[in-house]
Amino acid sequence: MEEQAPRKIMFVNRKAPHGSIYAYEGLEVILIFGAYDQEISAAFLDDAVLSLKKGQDTSEIGTKEFSATFRVLEAYGVENRYVERESLEQRGLTEEDLVMDVDVVDGATLRKYMGEQDVLLPF
Amino acid sequence: MKFGILIQEGPYNHQASDSAYNFIQASLEKGHEITGVFFYNDGVINTTKLMDIPADDRHISKRWSELGAKGIQLIVCVAAAKRRGINPDVLIDNARIDGLGQLSELCIESDRLITFGD
Numbered sequence: 384m385e386e387q388a389p390r391k392i393m394f395v396n397r398k399a400p401h402g403s404i405y406a407y408e409g410l411e412v413i414l415i416f417g418a419y420d421q422e423i424s425a426a427f428l429d430d431a432v433l434s435l436k437k438g439q440d441t442s443e444i445g446t447k448e449f450s451a452t453f454r455v456l457e458a459y460g461v462e463n464r465y466v467e468r469e470s471l472e473q474r475g476l477t478e479e480d481l482v483m484d485v486d487v488v489d490g491a492t493l494r495k496y497m498g499e500q501d502v503l504l505p506f
Numbered sequence: 507m508k509f510g511i512l513i514q515e516g517p518y519n520h521q522a523s524d525s526a527y528n529f530i531q532a533s534l535e536k537g538h539e540i541t542g543v544f545f546y547n548d549g550v551i552n553t554t555k556l557m558d559i560p561a562d563d564r565h566i567s568k569r570w571s572e573l574g575a576k577g578i579q580l581i582v583c584v585a586a587a588k589r590r591g592i593n594p595d596v597l598i599d600n601a602r603i604d605g606l607g608q609l610s611e612l613c614i615e616s617d618r619l620i621t622f623g624d
Contacts, residue, residue: 415606502613
């Protein structure tokens with residue numbers, strides 16, 4: 384393949400962490416993409432902000448508890464990690480409730496960032 | 507234009523697979539290139555040859571296989587496939603099981619990546 388500038392790829396996570404497999408399989412894709420030399424962003428909005436909440440316990444529903452895995456995103460090359468402020472506030476959460484370091488940005492800013500991407504991948 | 511396609515939903519239960527198929531047909535008619543179709547999430551279920559469809563309905567997996575015969579690469583995510591019982595024994599002709607890295611390649615090689623899902 385010929386050399387080209389890194390692509391700007393953003394994962395747009397919108398779904399709750401449990402109740403469906405979308406959030407988990409989305410996380411699996413993010414981890415793989417981190418290995419490629421592209422500019423990777425992960426955005427969390429709507430119920431997906433709950434994926435990042437500390438202190439989850441899924442033992443009663445018998446599914447994997449994967450919130451801690453988000454902490455490795457930075458080490459995996461996911462440079463930009465955004466959480467939408469409005470989604471966080473609507474669910475009564477603050478930045479301190481989250482398992483990893485993120486940039487909390489308002490919806491308008493996040494939409495602007497989305498517009499700058501080459502690829503948006505919704506999960 | 508080079509289009510990469512990502513399908514995230516299963517056949518028959520959801521419009522995504524049909525919409526993707528129609529989009530691809532229209533794109534080819536217009537002279538665009540399809541860099542590949544990647545099946546993820548329940549989308550992997552599109553690629554089983556065990557489907558047995560009443561004669562008066564569309565046969566979705568056969569339709570995909572025919573598209574693959576035209577030279578369009580059909581890539582099925584190995585991790586998502588394993589969870590859902592899709593393995594090489596049941597895979598339609600002209601598709602292959604491969605890793606998520608192939609989706610990354612599609613993102614890099616295509617002018618646009620179009621996703622079909624919820």
